Amino acid sequence: MIPLCIPEIRGNEWKYVKDCIDTNWVSSVGSYVNLFEKRFSEYVHSESAVVTNNGTAALQLALVTLGIGAGDEVIVPSLTFISPINTIKYVGAEPVFVDVCRDTFVMDAEKIESLITPKTKAIMPVHIYGHPADMDRIMEIAQKHNLFVIEDATEALGSTYKGKMAGTIGHMGCYSFNGNKLITTGAGGMFVTNNLEYGTRAKFLSTQTKVVTENKAFYHPEVGYNFRMPNLLAAFGVAQLENVEEYLKVKKENAVYYNEFLSEAHGITLPIEKDNVENCFWLYSILVEEEYGITRDELIQKLNEEKIEARPFFMPIHGMPPYSDCTHGDLSVTGELYARGINLPSSVGLKKEDIEAVCNVIKKYAK
Template sequence: MSRIPVYEPYLGGNASAYVNECLTTGWISSRGAFISRFEDAFAAYVGASHATSVANGTVALHLALEALGVGAGDEVIVPSFTYIASVNTILQTGAMPVYVDSLQDTLQVDPQAIRNAITRRTRAVMAVHLYGHPCDMDAITALCRDQDLLLVEDCAEGFGTRWKGQHVGTFGDVATFSFFGNKTITTGEGGMVLAKSPDVMDKCRRLKSQGVSPTREYWHDMLAYNYRMTNIQAAIGLAQIEMAEEIIQRKQQIAEIYRTRLSQLPLRTHDSMGDVDHSHWMCSIIVDRMEDRDRLRAHLADDQIETRPFFPLASHMPHCHSDQIFPNGESVSKRGINLPSYPGLTEQQLNRICSSIAGYFEVRAR
């Protein structure tokens, strides 16, 4: 029985041709025509004015926060139920993460919890679009506007995700994306930063490239970083953008198959809530009983089906621990499973996955 991984990149289209062009022309590092082509294509796809590419999604967040001037003495409100990079990058700026709970139905940050957490030191809110579903951007943008707070969108898992027709990443003062190998579109590693302000975007571009002067060679007038993407990565990214609609449509089809086939079991799928486009970066289930989560994963592993647990709460990590209690995040974190979610899944593989899940509950019911 062949193993079914939780994810495989969906490579094809012009990827090989574009990469070979990099190799034959010698433009393999962080300069080359594919950098700007990918950035322009990405900006056009999501509906942004500009975009700048970076080495990965984590440095994208750090770069965005630094460009906004977030630092020591500032508080940044962030959901506890998120991947650790969201919190690590806040800490790297010297700012303090302030954790809040999430909503049970969408898995996204609770806007009311954000409002309740605001203090005189609050500088920014980080909205994380988790597993491909958008946050409530009407409520969050209104809150940030009313309270004069910066809005940072962590869209690492949100490519192809829309709130009321508008692509995530275009609401905030800054936004970031990840192109890791398991993301909806990939460059192997890589990321992208968007910014509404031309000045903030210009600072992102300077900060990611050692702070080099735009007018003087080898002159660096700020503490900065080397966060640049390579031309080879951008070549792959451009090919991926060209196939984006095909990839997202197939992932949504897979999510619908899971939803239909698993609907009578003691679990729920992570479905769209409201006027949204859920990109289903990961097709997820939340079991009714906490004790079933790890047992079901072990059962699937025995059937050579790889899964992932939901993220543990960031507030439980030793280096950024908090004694606060977040009941919604705690509950879904311990009951959630990411199922195989890649566009290349066959009908036979999907049948096998769904049958294995159903088989676990049939045995448990005896």
């Protein structure tokens, strides 16, 4: 089986994790927690970074840090993994769904303003599959209407927008280190911001708002959250981060191979990179158009029969029971992309011959 996207473990992971075990620093306090935050912040060029136990927690932490809650609305795409939508509900706010762009799959910035109401408090662009949203336009709208911007960059580590790392352009950004992400800690996430006050607040909230008194007792002045990452996983993350540039290079090279092999596949639309954008190509994603020889689902089946793992785009969240009553604009592009989109194998360990094998199956069924 050629898998969809699996971890690449080739560096100092064993060494650093063993150090945690040898020194008994295995829980949520330890030198690797601090080191991972420091080095990640340096890598993405943010003023502050707070490590969390998963990417969902990082998104919830961002909302809580900004005081977003009951009665508030957050504009977000429906074409996404469900995590960002759930976090809006966790804090008592309501998601408002905006459509996406057909070419980049991300939030359509030109459709945001029509959804803004007096209850709107934030915009949450999701840089789905690695391509950044139009952050200049989103920030312009946010400034005009006095809104916060929380970037869901969980799939876009290493992607850039006009030279800035995805996740560092809004008021806050969040990343995931799930096993299928560019770098992994097994489970984990990171909150970043260029506002030191927000960073300090987020760290305090994420660690149970714990204050250590003079006699070493714990005092908690407000409700906090246990979003902490164990030192063991942070050690793994430090090792992974040491190879992030190499992993990015491979992802981009593999995208070039896909583009080359599929350039003449009739009825297949390839992913793009907008001007001034670098796509990390976390997943290489294509569209199966009407003029292709078979349907999207039939192609997935044919790939699976050849022991190639492929997956459809995320199912739109607004069609699911918990969110079917939420406010939304015209979501026709969202629906079309779900019906046509396929994620193809995108692991860092993927070989050129694997990519060619995948593409040969796709070309076989093109008209």
